[in-house]
Amino acid sequence: MAARILDGKKLAETVRAEVREGVTAFKAKYGRAPGLEVILVGDDPASQVYTRNKEKASNEVGMRGHLHVLPASTPEDDVLALVQRLNADEATDGILVQLPLPKSIREQRILDAVDPAKDVDGFHPINAGLLASGRPRLVPCTPLGCMRLLALAEVPLKGAHAVVVGRSNIVGKPVAQLLLAEHATVTIAHSRTKDLAALCREADVLVAAVGKAELVRGNFVKPGAVVIDVGINRVDAGNGKTKLVGDVAYAEVAEIASAITPVPGGVGPMTIAYLLQNTLTAAHARAAGST
Numbered sequence: 063m064a065a066r067i068l069d070g071k072k073l074a075e076t077v078r079a080e081v082r083e084g085v086t087a088f089k090a091k092y093g094r095a096p097g098l099e100v101i102l103v104g105d106d107p108a109s110q111v112y113t114r115n116k117e118k119a120s121n122e123v124g125m126r127g128h129l130h131v132l133p134a135s136t137p138e139d140d141v142l143a144l145v146q147r148l149n150a151d152e153a154t155d156g157i158l159v160q161l162p163l164p165k166s167i168r169e170q171r172i173l174d175a176v177d178p179a180k181d182v183d184g185f186h187p188i189n190a191g192l193l194a195s196g197r198p199r200l201v202p203c204t205p206l207g208c209m210r211l212l213a214l215a216e217v218p219l220k221g222a223h224a225v226v227v228g229r230s231n232i233v234g235k236p237v238a239q240l241l242l243a244e245h246a247t248v249t250i251a252h253s254r255t256k257d258l259a260a261l262c263r264e265a266d267v268l269v270a271a272v273g274k275a276e277l278v279r280g281n282f283v284k285p286g287a288v289v290i291d292v293g294i295n296r297v298d299a300g301n302g303k304t305k306l307v308g309d310v311a312y313a314e315v316a317e318i319a320s321a322i323t324p325v326p327g328g329v330g331p332m333t334i335a336y337l338l339q340n341t342l343t344a345a346h347a348r349a350a351g352s353t
């Protein structure tokens with residue numbers, strides 16, 4: 063039995079179309095476009111591609127998207143000053159600081175400076191705390207994308223055992239909170255978990271977000287489970303080139319799971335789609351004066 067492939071690229075198109083309609087309605091109501099400001103510090107090639115894609119994607123749905131590129135040598139205080147300027151800018155609804163930042167800059171200091179009302183990544187401790195308290199406001203994009211993929215899979219979450227492998231503030235913890243809110247029984251596992259394979263085999267829903275290429279093998283998966291692969295690992299393809307693989311050994315697991323997300327074309331495109339959705343959400347909240 064081969065698993066159903068959960069096509070994130072196609073579903074992301076649907077989400078973007080939803081956002082595009084929402085942006086049209088927002089413009090009609092408020093006479094302005096939602097504004098997204100993306101900040102990239104440094105010249106990491108992958109980050110350059112990702113941030114340009116975010117800028118482009120926001121413009122494609124009718125937003126005012128803008129990318130700020132700062133040299134890697136930019137002093138921490140200058141990055142902070144840009145964040146503060148954007149916090150104060152009425153036309154800016156969303157601020158995204160691309161990670162990782164150069165080592166000379168304290169990430170926490172910058173992320174904590176983003177106005178929680180404009181924190182479209184959902185990384186600010188206020189937004190993390192609201193999510194954990196069952197009062198979600200701006201929720202991290204990748205976990206939102208995972209939940210939408212699970213909705214596509216039509217997997218019943220109520221009472222299901224969900225195992226999340228990975229405990230990051232960006233994916234593992236928030237996706238666990240969202241699964242809990244849907245009444246799943248959630249286990250958060252990580253690199254130090256004893257007998258990880260046996261624990262994962264208990265999962266009806268398995269979310270792999272550890273950042274270790276193909277860690278999740280066939281023997282980690284209960285027959286019929288739904289598998290969401292958040293990993294994006296660039297590995298040697300053997301022919302002098304590189305390729306992207308997830309945290310899941312796809313070919314092997316696709317023989318056992320009932321549904322699985324591919325890499326690329328799974329969670330990645332959904333992350334960008336939900337960044338746009340979050341920007342629209344932030345714009346509405348700000349325009350309505352609720353924050």
Ligand SMILES: Nc1nc(=O)c2c([nH]1)NC[C@@H]1CN(c3ccc(C(=O)N[C@@H](CCC(=O)O)C(=O)O)cc3)C=[N+]21
Pocket residue numbers: 112158159160161162183203294306325326327328329330331332333334
């Ligand atoms: N503040 C911040 N917010 C982020 O959301 C954030 C970040 N920093 N830093 C880096 C990571 C990574 N990330 C990706 C988003 C989409 C794809 C994506 O669309 N990937 C395509 C393939 C891309 C390719 O071919 O290289 C796919 O999976 O199909 C990948 C990676 C967002 N991140």
